[in-house]
Amino acid sequence: MHDDTILAHKGRHPFANHGIVNPPVYHASTVLFPSLDALEDRKHQEVVYGRQGTPTIFALREAMTALEGGHGAVICPSGLAAVTCALTAFTQAGSHVLIPDSTYFPTRRFADTVLAKYAVEVEYYDPRVGAGIAASMRPNTSLVWLESPGSQTFEVQDIPAIAEAARKGGAVSVIDNTWGAGYFLKPLALGVDVSLQAATKYVVGHSDAMLGTLVANAATYPRLAEHWSNAGNAAGPDDVYLGLRGLRTMGVRLRAHHAAGLKMAAHLHSRPEVTRVMHPGLRDDPGHALWKRDFTGASGLFGFVLKPGPRAALAAMLDHLRFFGMGYSWGGFESLLIPTDPAAIRTATRWDEPGQAMRIHVGLEDIDDLIADIDAGLDRYASAL
Numbered sequence: 207m208h209d210d211t212i213l214a215h216k217g218r219h220p221f222a223n224h225g226i227v228n229p230p231v232y233h234a235s236t237v238l239f240p241s242l243d244a245l246e247d248r249k250h251q252e253v254v255y256g257r258q259g260t261p262t263i264f265a266l267r268e269a270m271t272a273l274e275g276g277h278g279a280v281i282c283p284s285g286l287a288a289v290t291c292a293l294t295a296f297t298q299a300g301s302h303v304l305i306p307d308s309t310y311f312p313t314r315r316f317a318d319t320v321l322a323k324y325a326v327e328v329e330y331y332d333p334r335v336g337a338g339i340a341a342s343m344r345p346n347t348s349l350v351w352l353e354s355p356g357s358q359t360f361e362v363q364d365i366p367a368i369a370e371a372a373r374k375g376g377a378v379s380v381i382d383n384t385w386g387a388g389y390f391l392k393p394l395a396l397g398v399d400v401s402l403q404a405a406t407k408y409v410v411g412h413s414d415a416m417l418g419t420l421v422a423n424a425a426t427y428p429r430l431a432e433h434w435s436n437a438g439n440a441a442g443p444d445d446v447y448l449g450l451r452g453l454r455t456m457g458v459r460l461r462a463h464h465a466a467g468l469k470m471a472a473h474l475h476s477r478p479e480v481t482r483v484m485h486p487g488l489r490d491d492p493g494h495a496l497w498k499r500d501f502t503g504a505s506g507l508f509g510f511v512l513k514p515g516p517r518a519a520l521a522a523m524l525d526h527l528r529f530f531g532m533g534y535s536w537g538g539f540e541s542l543l544i545p546t547d548p549a550a551i552r553t554a555t556r557w558d559e560p561g562q563a564m565r566i567h568v569g570l571e572d573i574d575d576l577i578a579d580i581d582a583g584l585d586r587y588a589s590a591l
């Protein structure tokens with residue numbers, strides 16, 4: 207099955223449910239057992255307790271496992287819950303963890319606060335290190351984290367090289383694959399053990415629910431699933447249903463985000479108010495060759511840097527946009543634009559751009575309307591310089 211067929215068919219069993227196309231939403235805590243024998247034998251029953259999963263949740267697990275080519279999946283109530291589930295599943299007191307410097311900030315914050323509290327040693331590495339990661343591996347390195355492209359600055363990592371070094375060093379590798387959405391990037395086929403998504407973004411796709419997914423290979427799934435279960439990481443059935451519904455159209459949405467994002471990136475590149483565009487799909491981007499090798503497309507999220515200017519110019523630009531909203535998260539149908547501060551959240555590498563960094567999400571609106579909106583904003587920026 208090709209990806210778009212997986213997205214349309216996996217996790218659906220209509221004739222187990224009166225022929226109805228979509229799976230039912232099971233609201234459940236208690237699950238009853240018909241006899242003492244059944245109660246005592248519950249480990250062999252598929253549905254035992256709401257928190258452990260219902261057919262609604264099994265449907266999303268099945269679809270995500272197929273999409274990312276894994277052995278099994280667990281579903282968490284947010285992307286960050288999936289991050290913390292993986293960070294705690296594959297570490298213990300005394301272990302050492304490698305995390306790319308460009309990782310999503312709340313991932314970093316959890317590592318620096320909670321993991322540190324349990325005596326896990328956290329080390330940040332240059333996301334562009336590639337096979338050089340081997341030099342940072344220690345006998346107690348239990349987990350190598352990846353995120354590609356990185357949050358805010360969009361560095362593309364050499365995923366197979368890093369995954370191989372992790373495996374050789376006896377560590378588990380986990381990638382935050384939210385940007386590639388399991389559609390434009392297949393990390394497990396590149397040697398990574400676990401692929402994580404903030405399904406809040408493109409899987410849900412409509413800015414109306416929060417979910418996290420973790421798809422693991424056969425070697426790591428049992429450990430991950432047991433930890434997930436022990437931690438009580440259950441997602442609500444209505445949100446899981448919205449994840450399933452979003453998944454059905456994710457391919458067409460992502461292809462539209464890809465095309466519009468590239469068009470916008472090239473346009474921003476041509477504007478004199480923009481000093482740098484951080485989009486791996488652009489030929490002169492430092493990550494372009496790796497992106498081309500490992501990815502089959504680009505999502506709608508990327509970064510750019512403005513020519514230095516006062517805060518009033520930035521406000522003039524942002525406060526009067528028609529279609530771009532200002533707010534956190536991304537991956538919905540709508541466009542977003544926010545300022546970012548890469549220098550504030552890195553320790554292993556430097557961020558020296560003098561101008562304001564921005565993060566843009568190109569949504570599903572007409573691209574000409576979006577470009578006109580950005581052009582008017584950049585004109586206001588230029589007039590206020």
Ligand SMILES: *Cc1c(COP(=O)(O)O)cnc(C)c1O
Binds near residue numbers: 284289310384385407
């Ligand atoms: C948004 C995001 C997360 C966290 O997802 P939530 O559902 O908001 O908790 C994790 N990783 C990346 C790369 C993200 O962009």
